[in-house]
Amino acid sequence: MVVREENEWVAVSAQPLRPDDLATWVTRADCGAVVTFCGVARSTSSFEHEIVELEYETDVALAESRIRDVVAVARDRWPVVRAIAIHHRIGTVKNREPAVVVAVASPHRREAFDAAQFCIDALKRTVPMWKREVWEGGSAWSEDAQDIVDVGDLAP
């Protein structure tokens, strides 16, 4: 699913992520700063195995709706931010590939950094998404899970 509005582009899909596409899309003529965060599938975990890939699972409509809630709060907290794009990949994500990309454009860099960091912190706390770690010969749900909360309940 993809929601693309004037200043907001949210997508949850099995397509490989292209960070530059998001960074280019958020950039407006008056923006001097674009901050892009990539959450990348990595080999290390709390399990004693070398992880080779991750499997992400969600209900796409619910996840997309909760990501849009994150974007709405970010736009409210940093009104100077011009545009925000957040894409989350589902299905298999191999090592070193991005599973989530957040891109934020702003006239100046401080707000771009702050809003991008807020978006990824909030996404991890508020969006229904489950990660299975896959190693040679086995797999398990990530132990790095937290109770889901509403974005309005996060500390300011």
Added chain:
Amino acid sequence: MVVREENEWVAVSAQPLRPDDLATWVTRADCGAVVTFCGVARSTSSFEHEIVELEYETDVALAESRIRDVVAVARDRWPVVRAIAIHHRIGTVKNREPAVVVAVASPHRREAFDAAQFCIDALKRTVPMWKREVWEGGSAWSEDAQDIVDVGDLAP
């Protein structure tokens, strides 16, 4: 000029910048977070003109050496950061194109954000680089200039 070491890639050149190349290059198998900052040429400035492009000028050897000093301090402050790439473009940079890209990869996101923000803040204070703003029918040095300082003299 380009300095490419195991965990550090610094370049100052007239080539167009490719943020994804830096983000991909810094990513290591154990890195879950990659933060990329793009400083983008923008249309607005302190002058009463719509800026169409910027002209960056430096001594490449000096600029590259000072960027490497920034990277060294960042690596010292955030030893968990795995790799840092910083490229600065010189010559003409058109509106919406990046003039500078910083990419930082780390196992976790907090250090990646902090180190990336430090690198761009420090670069702007410590690297010899001059920006001319070009509008239809004229140009001038940017009024947004600060006395250069050594990276070791920045507040921690």
Added chain:
Amino acid sequence: MSRLLLLGPAREAAGVGHAEVDGDTLADVIANANARFGVPFVEIVARSRLWVNGEDAPLDHAVGPTDEIAVVPPVSGG
């Protein structure tokens, strides 16, 4: 009767991602789902949030055939 949406570990423990489950309140539906799907599922429900149509709801919340109840275990996105 409501539509149950089972996510992540809850989906795995139930063996299905969706189910139609009887009950006039959220509590009834969950009790019936627990009975149907058994122990691993019950344990996951105990540490999950329960949403009705995408929002937190109390256990005495009335539900009907147009409502979607989601079992939302602790999340690990990003």
Added chain:
Amino acid sequence: MSRLLLLGPAREAAGVGHAEVDGDTLADVIANANARFGVPFVEIVARSRLWVNGEDAPLDHAVGPTDEIAVVPPVSGG
């Protein structure tokens, strides 16, 4: 005699990016450069940092033919 590196607005005011300038100290070299390049240059030097071989140096620093002196006006990178 030292090699002078003129950067950004200093390069523009001098009309050249490099020059060979007489003088046994940093102060001498800058005084001779000021005399050679005239008023706009003098004003820019007054608000610039002066580096010898890439590092800050005091005005009485001795310089010779192998030293590079850089005039570094306020910067605006990024």
